[in-house]
Amino acid sequence: GAVVSQHPSRVICKSGTSVKIECRSLDFQATTMFWYRQFPKQSLMLMATSNEGSKATYEQGVEKDKFLINHASLTLSTLTVTSAHPEDSSFYICSAYRQLNSPLHFGNGTRLTVT
Amino acid sequence: DQQVKQNSPSLSVQEGRISILNCDYTNSMFDYFLWYKKYPAEGPTFLISISSIKDKNEDGRFTVFLNKSAKHLSLHIVPSQPGDSAVYFCAASGGGTSYDKVIFGPGTSLSVIP
Numbered sequence: 001g002a003v004v005s006q007h008p009s010r011v012i013c014k015s016g017t018s019v020k021i022e023c024r025s026l027d028f029q030a031t032t033m034f035w036y037r038q039f040p041k042q043s044l045m046l047m048a049t050s051n052e053g054s055k056a057t058y059e060q061g062v063e064k065d066k067f068l069i070n071h072a073s074l075t076l077s078t079l080t081v082t083s084a085h086p087e088d089s090s091f092y093i094c095s096a097y098r099q100l101n102s103p104l105h106f107g108n109g110t111r112l113t114v115t
Numbered sequence: 116d117q118q119v120k121q122n123s124p125s126l127s128v129q130e131g132r133i134s135i136l137n138c139d140y141t142n143s144m145f146d147y148f149l150w151y152k153k154y155p156a157e158g159p160t161f162l163i164s165i166s167s168i169k170d171k172n173e174d175g176r177f178t179v180f181l182n183k184s185a186k187h188l189s190l191h192i193v194p195s196q197p198g199d200s201a202v203y204f205c206a207a208s209g210g211g212t213s214y215d216k217v218i219f220g221p222g223t224s225l226s227v228i229p
Binding site: 004006031032034036042043044045046049091093095097100103104105106107108109111 | 149151156157158159160161164204206208214216217218219220221222
């Protein structure tokens with residue numbers, strides 16, 4: 001069964017608004033979660049590493065003020081796309097390690113469309 | 116600069132035959148390699164992994180081979196089934212911690228023809 005839950009699965013918003021995406025680890029605690037982004041027919045690009053109780057670590061080229069990450073508890077990380085623009089339209093996926101020496105598990109992703 | 120490469124964007128295989136998906140990497144710090152399967156509008160699903168201390172790992176119809184000296188790995192699926200049709204991503208991590216970030220290749224779209 002799923003070990004990482006992501007919500008919503010799809011969202012449409014207007015340009016200039018903000019959107020929050022939630023990522024929850026199910027039946028395990030995740031001190032670290034990862035946020036990826038995928039454009040159509042492209043690879044999964046790592047955006048940032050979400051750390052419980054501390055600031056997220058962003059990959060090069062990812063605007064931290066635009067993509068706000070909050071990892072307030074051991075089972076929840078949120079990604080907020082602020083002042084969204086059409087070019088932010090993408091598929092956002094979160095992931096977490098269930099335990100040491102296990103593979104990275106992914107949520108089902110969120111399709112964001114900015115009109 | 117891509118650290119994980121999959122040079123074949125697509126592959127078609129007849130049902131029952133072997134599918135071989137290839138992957139190359141450039142970062143010698145990578146020590147753990149994974150293959151994920153992905154359908155449109157869904158998150159990737161873990162298939163199989165291999166540590167750099169091994170050169171082969173098998174799980175049912177799936178076998179991953181690792182050639183460290185060539186920085187190359189491959190995923191073999193045999194026999195291939197129509198349900199295997201999906202995009203396959205090769206991924207790698209490293210740096211000495213099991214909670215390290217995972218870097219993905221561009222993916223190979225596999226079509227298994229009945």
